[in-house]
Amino acid sequence: xxxxxxxxxxxxxxxxxxxxxxxxxxxxxxxxRRMRWAECRDWYQKLSRKGWIAPNWPIEHGGMGLSPxxxxxxxxxxxxxxxxxxxxxxxxxxxxxxxxxxxxxxxAEYLPKIIAGEAVWCQGYSExxxxxxxxxxxxxxxxxxxxxxxxxxxIWTSMAHDATHIYVLARTDKQARKRQEGISFLLxxxxxxGITLRTIRNIAGHEEFCQVFFDNVRTPQSNLVGELNxxxxxxxxxxxxxxxxxxxxxxxxxAMEKLEALATARGLMADPAFxxxxxxxxxxxxxxxxxxxxxxxxxxxxxxxxxxxxxLKVWSMDTYQRLSELVLEAAGEYGVMxxxxxxxxxxxxxxxxxxxxxxxxxxxxSNEIQRNILAKYVLQLPS
Amino acid sequence: xxxxDNSHAELLAQSVSAYVQHGADLPRVRALAQTQLEFDPKQxxxxxxxxxxxxxxxxxxxxxxxxxxxxAIVAEGLGRALTPEPYTPVAVLxxxxxxxxAGATLPMAILNDLVAGLATPVLAAQEQADDFSAxxxxxxxxxxxxxxQLDGVKSFVVGAAGASGxxxxxxxxxxxxxxxxxGETQGCHVxxxxxADGRTAGEVRLDHALVSEAHILARGARVRELLDCALDYxxxxxxxxxxxxxxxxxxxxxxYMKTRIQFGKAIGSFQVLQHRAVDLLIQQxxxxxxLAEVIQEMSHTPMSVESRAMAxxxxxxxxxxxxxxxxRAAIQFHGAIGFTEDCDVGLYVKRAxxxxxxxxxxxxxxxxxxxxxxxxxxxAA
Numbered sequence: 001x002x003x004x005x006x007x008x009x010x011x012x013x014x015x016x017x018x019x020x021x022x023x024x025x026x027x028x029x030x031x032x033r034r035m036r037w038a039e040c041r042d043w044y045q046k047l048s049r050k051g052w053i054a055p056n057w058p059i060e061h062g063g064m065g066l067s068p069x070x071x072x073x074x075x076x077x078x079x080x081x082x083x084x085x086x087x088x089x090x091x092x093x094x095x096x097x098x099x100x101x102x103x104x105x106x107x108a109e110y111l112p113k114i115i116a117g118e119a120v121w122c123q124g125y126s127e128x129x130x131x132x133x134x135x136x137x138x139x140x141x142x143x144x145x146x147x148x149x150x151x152x153x154x155i156w157t158s159m160a161h162d163a164t165h166i167y168v169l170a171r172t173d174k175q176a177r178k179r180q181e182g183i184s185f186l187l188x189x190x191x192x193x194g195i196t197l198r199t200i201r202n203i204a205g206h207e208e209f210c211q212v213f214f215d216n217v218r219t220p221q222s223n224l225v226g227e228l229n230x231x232x233x234x235x236x237x238x239x240x241x242x243x244x245x246x247x248x249x250x251x252x253x254x255a256m257e258k259l260e261a262l263a264t265a266r267g268l269m270a271d272p273a274f275x276x277x278x279x280x281x282x283x284x285x286x287x288x289x290x291x292x293x294x295x296x297x298x299x300x301x302x303x304x305x306x307x308x309x310x311x312l313k314v315w316s317m318d319t320y321q322r323l324s325e326l327v328l329e330a331a332g333e334y335g336v337m338x339x340x341x342x343x344x345x346x347x348x349x350x351x352x353x354x355x356x357x358x359x360x361x362x363x364x365x366s367n368e369i370q371r372n373i374l375a376k377y378v379l380q381l382p383s
Numbered sequence: 384x385x386x387x388d389n390s391h392a393e394l395l396a397q398s399v400s401a402y403v404q405h406g407a408d409l410p411r412v413r414a415l416a417q418t419q420l421e422f423d424p425k426q427x428x429x430x431x432x433x434x435x436x437x438x439x440x441x442x443x444x445x446x447x448x449x450x451x452x453x454x455a456i457v458a459e460g461l462g463r464a465l466t467p468e469p470y471t472p473v474a475v476l477x478x479x480x481x482x483x484x485a486g487a488t489l490p491m492a493i494l495n496d497l498v499a500g501l502a503t504p505v506l507a508a509q510e511q512a513d514d515f516s517a518x519x520x521x522x523x524x525x526x527x528x529x530x531x532q533l534d535g536v537k538s539f540v541v542g543a544a545g546a547s548g549x550x551x552x553x554x555x556x557x558x559x560x561x562x563x564x565x566g567e568t569q570g571c572h573v574x575x576x577x578x579a580d581g582r583t584a585g586e587v588r589l590d591h592a593l594v595s596e597a598h599i600l601a602r603g604a605r606v607r608e609l610l611d612c613a614l615d616y617x618x619x620x621x622x623x624x625x626x627x628x629x630x631x632x633x634x635x636x637x638x639y640m641k642t643r644i645q646f647g648k649a650i651g652s653f654q655v656l657q658h659r660a661v662d663l664l665i666q667q668x669x670x671x672x673x674l675a676e677v678i679q680e681m682s683h684t685p686m687s688v689e690s691r692a693m694a695x696x697x698x699x700x701x702x703x704x705x706x707x708x709x710x711r712a713a714i715q716f717h718g719a720i721g722f723t724e725d726c727d728v729g730l731y732v733k734r735a736x737x738x739x740x741x742x743x744x745x746x747x748x749x750x751x752x753x754x755x756x757x758x759x760x761x762x763a764a
Binding site: 269275276278279280282283286287288290291293294308311314315368371372374375378379380381382383 | 637640641648649651652654657658660661662664665668669672673675676697700701746749750752753756757
């Protein structure tokens with residue numbers, strides 16, 4: 001096990017750059033959509049063997065334990081090389097949640113499988129009538145002998161069709177006084193009888209998410225994370241990790257890579273009006289990095305994330321959208337052409353960042369919901 | 384630069400917060416345009432007695448020999464209190480120019496007096512609008528019997544109202560010079576131009592101003608080095624002042640939103656106002672995060688001149704924009720009362736404007752950042 005933090009930033013960046021550029025399969029570089037598991041399994045496992053699959057996890061659980069600065073360098077190099085986005089819920093959500101809230105048996109059972117790429121996770125949160133208002137969820141789990149029996153349906157479940165496991169918020173006490181009480185956090189194997197899927201195409205035409213139906217699906221009691229009826233606390237903790245993940249500069253960086261390549265190819269760097277707008281966005285991104293480091297540092301010190309992490313998510317996705325919109329504008333009449341457009345030898349899919357950025361202000365709690373949270377819990381404004 | 388010392392930082396933070404409690408003399412700030420008392424010797428002496436004028440200066444000159452992190456704590460407090468005295472121009476910009484020169488007799492003497500509150504040297508380098516790095520120097524130095532004669536006009540000299548003398552840049556033939564020109568020097572004329580916040584910027588006219596040869600503090604490439612570094616420091620510390628201004632203003636807005644009742648409810652309960660306040664919170668936290676990171680980088684990592692300038696520009700641009708946004712929104716949050724002279728909001732709006740403009744506004748700093756980034760890009764390629 002190497003101590004990557006002991007390397008100088010430059011040496012670490014050089015290693016990461018060289019590795020991603022050499023090893024990531026060329027046919028998937030700068031892919032316009034998220035990678036399917038069949039396309040990225042080999043890459044996932046290769047990274048895993050190198051010890052690079054979980055840059056954000058502590059070393060004792062098989063992660064790299066990177067400092068905030070190194071983590072940002074790692075992400076920057078991933079985006080610089082055009083490495084595609086894999087089904088990463090296990091790495092970004094389940095792992096940190098089990099490390100924080102799970103018991104020893106759950107950590108021993110699930111963490112190594114995430115590291116090895118033997119388990120692919122998806123998130124069972126939203127329901128057809130519980131989106132932004134997540135606490136109104138209806139999926140229920142009833143204890144029957146040693147098992148919970150789950151009935152209901154989840155929707156907008158990203159990459160569920162590739163997942164081997166799902167984590168589910170389900171109602172376990174219908175008599176609870178408040179809606180947030182009586183919810184539990186359960187882990188479920190997707191092969192369990194009673195689970196069916198319907199894939200949903202997104203606005204770009206990609207099958208990215210699903211509706212998941214639960215019809216008397218049994219999962220053992222040992223798959224309850226935390227206490228019975230205390231799932232909302234864990235869900236909120238996990239949402240903190242989700243906001244940190246969505247709030248990372250990775251996605252806006254991806255759009256910035258494209259924008260700069262496009263601007264160079266189209267000769268826009270000689271246009272002062274364009275450079276002014278590009279610089280504003282560059283600084284928005286650089287300053288976002290500074291804020292992101294502060295929260296990553298907090299997690300590394302073992303502190304829980306507070307409601308203030310929502311501001312990262314808001315800023316990250318707003319910046320991402322503004323960047324993706326400038327890509328279209330910079331592309332001019334090419335900005336409506338589908339697929340890779342050739343700009344004097346540089347192939348750029350100009351529509352991809354636009355489509356990819358749109359749901360960012362909706363998923364993981366819409367930006368409006370995040371603003372409500374910040375107004376209430378950080379600014380303490382009255383309701 | 385010294386290593387961070389938390390005990391220093393904590394003590395400073397305590398004394399700064401005590402000062403902010405009693406030191407915010409807003410009636411005086413409101414009356415500045417009439418009284419022209421932007422430099423109050425008594426107030427200045429208090430800053431000296433607190434040790435704040437000597438934070439950057441070496442111990443050999445009575446200073447503390449600390450760094451940007453410590454001086455930023457003070458500047459943020461002074462921004463919060465709307466202190467009109469020229470803390471950044473004197474205790475940061477001039478002190479940072481003089482400190483590397485403190486091995487020589489005259490700079491050491493000036494620094495000693497600066498730290499004690501007895502001298503208030505102010506840089507007079509810039510001649511043209513927006514040339515905040517003071518590159519374009521037309522001021523001429525001519526050797527004469529009895530010393531050096533200076534001729535030229537320096538503009539945008541913030542802090543001139545209380546200046547005991549000026550650090551003047553000039554050329555003798557091709558060689559840049561940095562000279563000390565005491566305020567009482569014959570031929571040194573200062574005209575004060577009123578600014579939005581009631582303070583002034585000086586135009587310093589040097590008309591056959593004669594100073595002794597010993598007043599040449601630096602010459603050649605050294606002048607540029609000293610100026611570049613000190614200006615970067617002063618930009619970062621101005622960003623810290625802006626952070627104090629914007630935080631205090633945001634607090635005032637939030638307090639008002641919690642207490643002002645309309646339609647039978649506190650206006651802070653209206654979602655449209657809540658979301659505006661949150662967007663400003665994000666700007667505030669971005670500004671604080673950038674400033675902290677830039678100070679950390681400039682204090683503890685070896686940086687090229689270009690990356691130091693880029694870091695300073697990043698801090699100045701974000702803090703200036705955030706302060707302008709937050710102070711202007713504060714007028715809107717307060718409604719008509721926010722537009723009155725009696726309301727403190729206006730004082731913060733105007734201070735944010737002058738600090739945002741001082742040593743380059745956000746647009747100018749974005750342009751510098753872009754220019755340096757392009758140079759770095761070409762060199763890397």
